[in-house]
Amino acid sequence: MSLSLDEVRHIAKLARIELADGEAEATQSKLNGIFGLIEEMQAVNTDGVEPMSHPQELAQRLREDAVTESNRRNTFQNVAPQTEAGLYLVPKVIE
Amino acid sequence: MSRTDWEVVIGLEVHTQLNTRSKIFSGASTAFGAEPNAQACAVDIALPGVLPVLNRGAVERAIRFGLAIGAAVAPKSVFARKNYFYPDLPKGYQISQYELPVVVGGQITLMVPDGKGGHYEKVVNLTRAHLEEDAGKSLHEDFHGMTGIDLNRAGTPLLEIVSEPEMRSSSEAVAYAKALHALVRWIDICDGNMQEGSFRCDANVSVRPRGQTGFGTRREIKNLNSFRFLQQAIDYEAQWQIELIEDGGTVQQATVLFDPDSGETRAMRSKEDAHDYRYFPDPDLLPLVIDADWIARVKGEMPELPGALSARFQSEHGLSAYDAATLTASREVAQFYLDAVAAAGVANAKTCANWVMGELAARLNKAELDIGTSPVSAAQLAGLVARIADNTISNAIAKKIFEALWNKEGESADAIIEAQGLKQVTDTGAIEAIIDEVLAANQKSVDEYRAGKEKAFNALVGQCMKASRGKANPAQVNELLKKKLG
Numbered sequence A: 001m002s003l004s005l006d007e008v009r010h011i012a013k014l015a016r017i018e019l020a021d022g023e024a025e026a027t028q029s030k031l032n033g034i035f036g037l038i039e040e041m042q043a044v045n046t047d048g049v050e051p052m053s054h055p056q057e058l059a060q061r062l063r064e065d066a067v068t069e070s071n072r073r074n075t076f077q078n079v080a081p082q083t084e085a086g087l088y089l090v091p092k093v094i095e
Numbered sequence B: 001m002s003r004t005d006w007e008v009v010i011g012l013e014v015h016t017q018l019n020t021r022s023k024i025f026s027g028a029s030t031a032f033g034a035e036p037n038a039q040a041c042a043v044d045i046a047l048p049g050v051l052p053v054l055n056r057g058a059v060e061r062a063i064r065f066g067l068a069i070g071a072a073v074a075p076k077s078v079f080a081r082k083n084y085f086y087p088d089l090p091k092g093y094q095i096s097q098y099e100l101p102v103v104v105g106g107q108i109t110l111m112v113p114d115g116k117g118g119h120y121e122k123v124v125n126l127t128r129a130h131l132e133e134d135a136g137k138s139l140h141e142d143f144h145g146m147t148g149i150d151l152n153r154a155g156t157p158l159l160e161i162v163s164e165p166e167m168r169s170s171s172e173a174v175a176y177a178k179a180l181h182a183l184v185r186w187i188d189i190c191d192g193n194m195q196e197g198s199f200r201c202d203a204n205v206s207v208r209p210r211g212q213t214g215f216g217t218r219r220e221i222k223n224l225n226s227f228r229f230l231q232q233a234i235d236y237e238a239q240w241q242i243e244l245i246e247d248g249g250t251v252q253q254a255t256v257l258f259d260p261d262s263g264e265t266r267a268m269r270s271k272e273d274a275h276d277y278r279y280f281p282d283p284d285l286l287p288l289v290i291d292a293d294w295i296a297r298v299k300g301e302m303p304e305l306p307g308a309l310s311a312r313f314q315s316e317h318g319l320s321a322y323d324a325a326t327l328t329a330s331r332e333v334a335q336f337y338l339d340a341v342a343a344a345g346v347a348n349a350k351t352c353a354n355w356v357m358g359e360l361a362a363r364l365n366k367a368e369l370d371i372g373t374s375p376v377s378a379a380q381l382a383g384l385v386a387r388i389a390d391n392t393i394s395n396a397i398a399k400k401i402f403e404a405l406w407n408k409e410g411e412s413a414d415a416i417i418e419a420q421g422l423k424q425v426t427d428t429g430a431i432e433a434i435i436d437e438v439l440a441a442n443q444k445s446v447d448e449y450r451a452g453k454e455k456a457f458n459a460l461v462g463q464c465m466k467a468s469r470g471k472a473n474p475a476q477v478n479e480l481l482k483k484k485l486g
Helices: A005-014 A023-042 A073-078 B056-068 B170-186 B227-246 B292-300 B306-317 B321-327 B331-344 B346-367 B378-389 B395-406 B413-420 B428-441 B443-450 B454-467 B474-485
Strands: A087-091 B006-017 B079-083 B093-097 B107-113 B119-133 B137-143 B146-150 B157-163 B199-209 B219-224 B254-259 B264-270
Touching: A005 A023, A087 B137, B006 B170, B006 B227, B056 B119, B056 B157, B056 B170, B056 B292, B093 B119, B107 B170, B107 B321, B119 B170, B119 B321, B170 B199, B170 B227, B170 B306, B199 B227, B219 B227, B219 B264, B227 B254, B227 B264, B306 B321, B306 B331, B306 B346, B321 B331, B321 B346, B331 B346, B331 B378, B346 B378, B346 B395, B378 B395, B378 B413, B395 B413, B428 B443, B428 B454, B428 B474, B443 B454, B443 B474, B454 B474
Parallel strands: B219 B254
Antiparallel strands: A087 B146, B006 B157, B006 B199, B079 B093, B107 B119, B119 B157, B137 B146, B199 B219, B254 B264
16 A cells, blocks of 8 residues: 555645645655555464454553542643633634 | 325434543543633643553443443443544544444334324434544634634543434434433433533435435534434434435535525535545554443443333333333433332322422423422322322312412421311212302303203303312212213
């Protein structure tokens, strides 16, 4: 499998990464290199092996349902570029 | 123009907010109405280096739901990242479940109004239910041309419940949503508060000529937060699709929004710019393992479910399917009815049911009260029902006594009967005396009746009841009056 230049541009758009002229081609060849690796791995016979969603054969640890966090809004908002009335401000978004 | 008979196909996705104290992946509070961002901790605002840790309470509620609908609770399920960019989702992805959800299958039985005053039963199969986190809120009022972000809701646990596309009318969709709403409150996993967004519906709607087996192209109506809007949005959308097709158009897959002011749906985004979520297993979270012991423990703590209770009301109390369903609409109503029957006796179950669903429900509705705060207690209602059953009072008098109980004019039906002298008159001699008086004073009605006018008889019964101030036994009045008029 290999990616077309359009697919590379689409992925970049989804990831909100701007690709300058020429960068798309370079990225395409890097990504296709990775696909090459995947193809090699897919050649391994995995019959009878259950697919894993995580490399460690462990179960998720759970926490009790209790409120353990206090209000640290001021600390967090000190490093935010812009805040007002307790809100984080971001460039206007309208869907 | 040829007239096609169209069938509407509806599937619902319902987001229920789980009523845990803390968030699904952090220890921040989920309480409603806090100051903006006062309940958004480092995990919720996605500061670098933080890790999600799953809330046992959220998982337990998912198990409870799975058991309540007879679904399979997955021994192993996996959290996945759903990737999209939006400022109220600071991580750039929502943690959800994709390929391996926690609940698979199950079904819900509902009573659907048939539009002719009756109801029919319908079983809706569920596809799945999965755990996920809610996003924050964007406030688009003007902050100098910027958008304000409140992340208090970010990380609130949700159970997204997905039905099969098995509903065939907006009435069925509403009946399903109501049954689900009642169930999640019954098993106490969600407060069901629709104004606060604790229970939100997305409806997938398509149409097809009746008889066709394949589905038409669907459009998804997002974020319906009332049963009325759900009904209106589906009706409008289905009609819109039918008209489009009949005019020679084709439906394009799209996400649409419902505008309650205009009653119309409008496209939000088409398939071309639909989100490409690139789901993949979240490396920050290990698989969720639920063992049989845990499921058994949760099962042991479950309340009797509305379906089982409704079946019991039918078999043990002799109620109709509809009455049983109505009385199991909420745990509070069911408990009130059960308490009343316990005091009045199973023989009077039907009368108790009629009073709970009739007079009491109407009065509570008018006063905008919940049954939990009813001024008339289950024991008081049972006392009233017992006096109807043993013929101490007629139904008409019973209504007066109910009113008196409601207004706290007496402690019990017996006390009010005694104090106000409302005991039913069943003495034949006394009733005959009343009838004689009435007949003497209403010669015109007597003549009319004898001339074959049936209505005149009812007028005479009414006069007798009035003369006895409602206390005469109506059945006896009927019988004796008929005898006297020969």
